[in-house]
Amino acid sequence: AQKITQTQPGMFVQEKEAVTLDCTYDTSDPSYGLFWYKQPSSGEMIFLIYQGSYDQQNATEGRYSLNFQKARKSANLVISASQLGDSAMYFCAMREGLGYSTLTFGKGTMLLVSP
Amino acid sequence: EAQVTQNPRYLITVTGKKLTVTCSQNMNHEYMSWYRQDPGLGLRQIYYSMNVEVTDKGDVPEGYKVSRKEKRNFPLILESPSPNQTSLYFCASRPGTGGSSYNEQFFGPGTRLTVL
Numbered sequence: 001a002q003k004i005t006q007t008q009p010g011m012f013v014q015e016k017e018a019v020t021l022d023c024t025y026d027t028s029d030p031s032y033g034l035f036w037y038k039q040p041s042s043g044e045m046i047f048l049i050y051q052g053s054y055d056q057q058n059a060t061e062g063r064y065s066l067n068f069q070k071a072r073k074s075a076n077l078v079i080s081a082s083q084l085g086d087s088a089m090y091f092c093a094m095r096e097g098l099g100y101s102t103l104t105f106g107k108g109t110m111l112l113v114s115p
Numbered sequence: 116e117a118q119v120t121q122n123p124r125y126l127i128t129v130t131g132k133k134l135t136v137t138c139s140q141n142m143n144h145e146y147m148s149w150y151r152q153d154p155g156l157g158l159r160q161i162y163y164s165m166n167v168e169v170t171d172k173g174d175v176p177e178g179y180k181v182s183r184k185e186k187r188n189f190p191l192i193l194e195s196p197s198p199n200q201t202s203l204y205f206c207a208s209r210p211g212t213g214g215s216s217y218n219e220q221f222f223g224p225g226t227r228l229t230v231l
Contacts, residue, residue: 045207091158
């Protein structure tokens with residue numbers, strides 16, 4: 001079974017609108033962390049936001065917020081007021097447990113922001 | 116500037132010609148890893164290293180070797196590259212365990228490899 005599932009291969013949104021990118025995860029470890037990365041067409045991986053499994057509040061970083069629903073095992077990324085520069089591939093990732101465990105990635109969602 | 120560097124950034128080679136992709140980080144991180152990225156598959160881990168002289172296989176290690184002789188360097192070696200190793204490769208590093216599942220992972224800029 002996949003540990004990270006991103007069901008939307010591509011999403012379209014108009015500039016200034018909000019968009020939600022879906023991510024569900026599968027783990028039996030009570031300690032885990034969830035990450036979102038952005039990959040623009042230039043190829044680099046840019047860290048956006050992190051949510052720990054014990055964090056009581058949803059993480060926020062500027063226009064990015066993470067809608068963390070622990071019981072549903074979902075960690076959706078919400079981008080408010082989309083900008084043209086948000087057009088990129090977005091990856092959800094999870095690290096289970098503590099220490100040196102692997103960061104496992106989903107297959108990604110391509111977001112296109114139109115004027 | 117804190118960074119992970121990879122070289123070369125682009126490489127076109129032929130089947131069977133040994134190659135090495137270098138990776139270096141200047142943040143004194145214990146943990147380093149290599150990923151490959153293929154369309155529709157996301158990033159998959161090839162090998163990782165928890166510290167000097169400690170390496171282990173990730174999800175897709177076949178056809179690759181690594182070494183960790185110094186803390187800052189973690190080269191990826193393809194002894195006999197094949198066309199199915201054509202991919203975008205990322206090196207990454209992060210601090211070692213601190214009792215947290217956090218520890219942001221820093222990525223290199225990527226190496227685009229084509230094997231003909």
